[in-house]
Amino acid sequence: MRSILPQQLNMEDFIAACQRPLRKSLRVNTLKISVADFIERAKDKGWQLEPVPWCKTGFWIEADESVVPLGNTAEHMSGLFYIQEASSMMPVSALFAQNSQFTSVLDMAAAPGSKTTQIAAEMNNHGVLVANEFSASRVKVLHANVERCGVRNAALSNYDGRVFGGWLPEQFDAVLIDAPCSGEGTVRKDADAMKNWSKASVLSISDTQKDLIESAFHALKPGGVMVYSTCTLSIEENQQVCHHLKQVFADQVEFESLTDLFPHADKALTAEGFLHIFPQVYDCEGFFVARIRKLGSVDAPKVKKRLGKFPFEKASAKLQADIQSQLKAALDIDFPQDTSVWLRDKDVWLFPNALEPMLGEFRFSRMGIKIAETHKKGYRWQHQVATTLATGNEATAVVLSVDDAREWFMGRDVRPENVTGSGEVIVKLANDVIGLGKWVGNRIKNGLPRELVRDKNLF
Template identity: 50%
Template sequence: MNNKTYIPDEFIADVASYIPAHLTIDDFIASCRSGLRRAVRVNTLKMSQQAFEHEAAKLNWQIEPIPWCAQGYWLTRPADEEASLPIGNTAQHLSGCIYVQEASSMLPPMALATSLTPGDRVLDMAAAPGSKTSQLAALMENQGVLVANELSSSRLKTLAANLKRMGVANCALSHFDGQVFGDYMYESFDHILLDAPCSGEGTVRKDPDALKNWSLASNQDIAEVQKTLIHSAFMALKPGGTLVYSTCTLTPLENQQICDHLLNAFPGDVEVISLHDLFPEADRAATEQGYLHVWPQIYDSEGFFIAKFKKTGSVENPQQKTKKGQFPFSPCSRKELQTFETSIRQQFGIASLPGQLMSRDKELWLFPQNMDALAEKIKYSRIGIKVATTHKNGVKLEHEFATCLGHLATNNVFALDPTQAKAYFQGQDIRLDATGPAQGEVILTLCDAPVGLGKWQKGKIKNKLPRDLVLNGQLITWV
């Protein structure tokens, strides 16, 4: 119980006016003051659930499946490990095999997942820090196109770093106010996730000061922004496509009333897809409209709201706009393509890559499949992954070539032990007991997942981890 959690009387009075009859305000306040269970999601782009469960048993991690996400688990680590090693510095996290993600925040991607098909074009309109984006990418199995947008520059950098660590290769990043998508990308997406900026009332169990700046006036101001965003999302959605709207707040001002705004704005062209049977016992949080209003005491989680809609008809948008400026990428020349493919085939046994290889100056980028129809509609911060840079003697492979595509390699792969992995993430070369068995570059793995590149040298592997990713402090092992 955290008695320092700030819960203003005005907030309690407001909640009391709309809390469902079968729930009590006392239970709500008690839940808000109680600690939040740690939850993690297995990143199936890098590790299977079976392998994670095996690893957890070896480490004496206590895990409990999260009912609405097959890849999600509540996790308790031994006390000595918890005290000496942050979970972000464990091998499982550093390798991108797990993502620390609050359990209820796994719900919006799962609501969208029931409609996904291979090759879909999907938009995550407010994506940072990347928990739901990487979850969507895994659910899409790195196929199709996932456009991840973030307005904040600093949060965009965090998003990009997380996607590289998690091995996401089918993503294009953009840096806009989400209001632009309805005009510039009119009816372009098969599915859209709008995890809208909100007042964050549901996050108080994680952040005791989450309600420090709470006010009804602020809720109302945020709701106006949410209305413009959901309108833009609906315009960007193809007829027949689905839209999931979610928030980590509780007030109907930012939840049910935003859904009402959408339904009233487009009568006859939108319908609610009920989520009452999304998972066993989902009906405990379901509203009469078919939304999920997750109160913290229902599943012992953060508060959340999730709604799903289907666009049943095309809606005219007279405000459509076209991006100005020349697209800076072009398909690779035959020579560039041959040089790159020969290099990765000889070094790693990789015969082909999913997607399209594109060139910008001397950079080689691997665009996701089905990107062609979206590529020139807006300006992107990045599309796909940067796999290499060309030079007069061949190509220099990039870090994310390894993190996102290293699983395709059949040779020149080296599995790090905990001591070697600690050295690698601290920017040190990896000492070997004998001379390396090969020459050139090598893909390094941890927990059987690719984490980066090295270069074979006598008695060691030269560290090629980008300097901005070097970590300090206790890693992987503990006392």
């Protein structure tokens, strides 16, 4: 570390910074609430917020968590914010710098979902966001966070990121590769982060990173932009990986300077225009971010595809109109214009239209949102209809008391006082949509998915 510290920094400050606990930070989920409204909520709660300079929706937070941890607050469980380390907000900010608008984005190493949900918010749920995670167990966590935050334009996959260059060449306007790394930048959060560190493992991981960045480059459209990031500090896993890409693809690779990403970005800027962030510079985790432009087409690796039969069928215009009218009648909800209905057995799904060109080229584990199951009398609407499509102003919405909402998040049915109804109902806490239930007599049957049910110590 001493050998790679920039001249203006010193080892004593680096060690002192690594030994200080991290400041807690969060990112407002603008798919659910505006930053201005969230700031008002924070004031009411007595939370102290300080803006993160490189993310317009990010804040460091001071809050009394002695009674209820931030993760168990109603605001977190309703998807209004994501607890995210401040420096990890930077890659997505770099990807969307210069007010970039993208129709198709690949997040190559997506779990647990902080950057995926940040990208979805930047896209405002339009277009398509392919969120890939190599670890099957972590895909469940990724899906739960996507669901909690009201993301509807995502398609999830479970592959080694090295497959994308051959399977989906030149498909994406933008690619984020937050690469697996040796992770010493996270030592302030995890005291064990350095336990298995070795120079040999750094070199081994950098070989994998070089494969991943090549794959990401092939998956990128000519003219598209890629951000490569890690939570490590070694030059072998950062600058050298980017230079490897330049060596392989020469004039088709352009490094774009991040000097204007935020005030004082120059304190961490490398000669190439990358951000190499040591923990003492901005009092955050160690991090690396590079923004790379693909200037022209390159020949992608050839692969033999055996996909099998695609299990979904696109609904006819007539059937889609029928489903849409039934949803409007039942819950006062409309479909977004850039989506289409797809059917699989008795399940009804809503896919982003921008996903369609990829459906015959790649196998996804989950696409869009499941909106209904068919049964004899019509459609049984699903949780994500409420949390991704409802505004909270629907005629069918019922506001729960805080006590009832707590029961709801623990997976229990509720009996709201002085309210009755029939059929499916949108459930709210204050003005936040928290789920979908169904009237059974004088109680609302709980429709919360199992992975979102919490057991104790709630707001």
